[in-house]
Amino acid sequence: MIKETWALFIREVKKTFRNKAVVAMMVVQPIMWLVFFGSSFSHVPSSFLSSFFNTTNYIAFLLPGELAASMIFVGMFSSMSMIQDKRFGFLKRILVTKAPKESIFFGKVFGASTRGLLSIPIMMLVSLAFGVVFHWNILSLVVWILGLLLLGVGMASIYSIITMRSNDWQTPGVVSNLINLPLMFSSTALFPSTIFPGWMRDISSVNPLSFAAGLGRSFVLNTPPNFLFLLYLVIFCFLFLGIGAFLSREWLKAE
Amino acid sequence: MGEITVDVRDLSKQYGNFKAVDNISFTVKKGEIFGLLGPNGAGKTTTIKLLTTLSPPTSGQAFVAGYDIIKQQKEVKRNIGWVSAEIILDDDLNAWENLGLQAALQGITNWEESADTLLKYFELAEFKYKNVGKFSTGMRKKLEIAMALLNSPEVIFMDEPTIGLDVGTRKMLWDLILLIKNEYKVTVFLTTHYMDEADQLCDRIAIISHGKIIALGSPSELKQKAGGYAVSLEVNDGFDISSLKQFHILENDKNKILIEISSKDNMLDVLKSINLEKLKSINLITPSLDSVFLKLTGSTIKETEEAVDYRKFYSMVRRNTQ
Incomplete structure (x- = not known):
């Protein structure tokens, strides 16, 4: 199982990183987020920023949220890649080998999550350029990156589960629009939940994006990381990874 | 010979009300090229799907390389190669990476040497690190076959191996299939709707129509079933039909006569017994699939x-x- 998963994972990574347009887009898109969205609070008085965002630079607040958001967006690529393999028959090729079906699912999920990790160093560099100061607490950094990875794997699992039985190119896009935007806006990724109405604060308090963003803010704002957030993301990730692995045995078929 | 590689017993596959494969039974002997011949939609691809465990049968049993296609799917998969009708490769990877992926999925260690040998055999060695997306159709087909052989299968399933190929590539592929049989001693199970392909390549053929096998035998046996050779004559008015009374006349219609003969040589007897001046044309009809x-x-x-x-x-x- 591990060898087959590794081989399929490497295939996904190669396919992603050999496509120059994809790599360019992965680099440019997060930069545009920070540059355009991050600059929207530039002329707001710093007293306002401090009271609402606990920092005088909105980009410092946005960086963890935007990275968490980019991890949920990569989920879409796992289902797109799966549907492509179905349409071109490559799934059949794998199914005629003795590779377990779970490894097909794992390969897609880990492949897509890896794609998301690339934006971490890029966005950190861009933030530095915009005057964000990091305190380089290594523990907080490791916990944050781990949290992002768990979020990415969990989200990619959810995507793969939803589209596992579909053959339609359009499904991942439809699902993406359905899931991503509400998930992003009902989290603390872009704004603190203190300004939310009560019902949205409730959603935000169970939204995995909030937890990943929270872990990032511990690093950026130099506060001790909340390990309960990490635990929550571990449960979130392995729950959906497990469900996906279980369903792939039944749902991944040649017809 | 005598050993059986594929053993199919009363196998059926139903999609809704449509019986794609209807109670078929046959055996494939070790080392032979076995052809499933029939028109599109006859159930050829479905049969391959069942035997490669891609799809479960509705009823019946089958054993491939001695393993049950329902209960021992992993063992079946380990012992077969599969070449689909549409070419399935990862175009973003090169030939070597495609082979490596296949090896990993089949759990083969030390695959490099046999992969190199296969590439050399199939004249692909110099394109080892070239992206498969840039390969010609013939090269892609060859690479697919190399991938199917990588796990040293007992039997290789080829679904319409030459569909959509030009004449030259088709001939190349026929030679390759014969090479697989002769050099690699692999049993070949292929489907085709080309009569000449089945005739030239296969040791034995099963003819399938509407999901049922309607005939099975070697090409020559089957041809004999259809009747032997025939001679068709076109004659001018005034031709004396009684000069042919010693032959079995199949058809006699407006100066066009069809006579059955037992072998090719009997065509001469026909020529000797008739008035050649009244003969417009003569044609030998050889039996075909x-x-x-x-x-x-x-x-x-x-x-x-x-x-x-x-x-x-x-x-x-x-x-x-x-």
Whole structure:
């Protein structure tokens, strides 16, 4: 199982990183987020920023949220890649080998999550350029990156589960629009939940994006990381990874 | 010989009300090239799907390389190679990476040496690190076959191996299939709707029509079933038909006469007994699988395919208007 998963994972990574347009887009898109969205609070008085965002630079607040958001967006690529393999028959090729079906699912999920990790160093560099100061607490950094990875794997699992039985190119896009935007806006990724109405604060308090963003803010704002957030993301990730692995045995078929 | 590689017993596959494969039984002997011949929609691809464990049968049993296709799927998969009708490769990877992926999925260690040998054999060695997306169709097909052979299978399943290929590539592939049989001693199970392909390549052929096997035997056996050689004559008015009374006349229609003969050489006897001045043309008709199919089903493969397409077309139209 591990060898087959590794081989399929490497295939996904190669396919992603050999496509120059994809790599360019992965680099440019997060930069545009920070540059355009991050600059929207530039002329707001710093007293306002401090009271609402606990920092005088909105980009410092946005960086963890935007990275968490980019991890949920990569989920879409796992289902797109799966549907492509179905349409071109490559799934059949794998199914005629003795590779377990779970490894097909794992390969897609880990492949897509890896794609998301690339934006971490890029966005950190861009933030530095915009005057964000990091305190380089290594523990907080490791916990944050781990949290992002768990979020990415969990989200990619959810995507793969939803589209596992579909053959339609359009499904991942439809699902993406359905899931991503509400998930992003009902989290603390872009704004603190203190300004939310009560019902949205409730959603935000169970939204995995909030937890990943929270872990990032511990690093950026130099506060001790909340390990309960990490635990929550571990449960979130392995729950959906497990469900996906279980369903792939039944749902991944040649017809 | 004598050993059996594929053993199919009363196998059926039903999709809704449509019986794609209807209670078929046959055996494939070790080391032979076995062909499943029939028009599109006859159940050839479905049969391959069942035998490669891609799809579960509705009823019946089958054993591939000695393993049950229902209960021992992993063992079946480990012992087979599969080449689909459409070419399935990862175009973003090069030939070597495609082979490596296949090896990893089949759990083969030390695959590099046999992969190198296969590439050399198939004249692909110099394109080892070239992206498969840039390969010609013939090269892609060859690479697929190399991948199917990588796990040293007992039997290799080829679904319509030469569909859509030009004449030269087709000939190349025929030679390759014979090479697989002779050099690698692998049993080949192929499907085709080309009569000449089945005739030239296969040791034994099963003819399938509407999901049922309607004839099985070696090409020559099957041809014999369809009747032997025949001579068709075109004659001028005033031809003396009684000069042919020693022969079996199959048809006699407006100066066109069809006579059955037992062997090719008997054509000379026909020539000797008639008045050559009244003869316009003479033609030897050799038995072919076409004539077998015609005799067994009452229609040629081409007509059957057209009929099948109409059926599909109408069902499609119906679905869209409901």
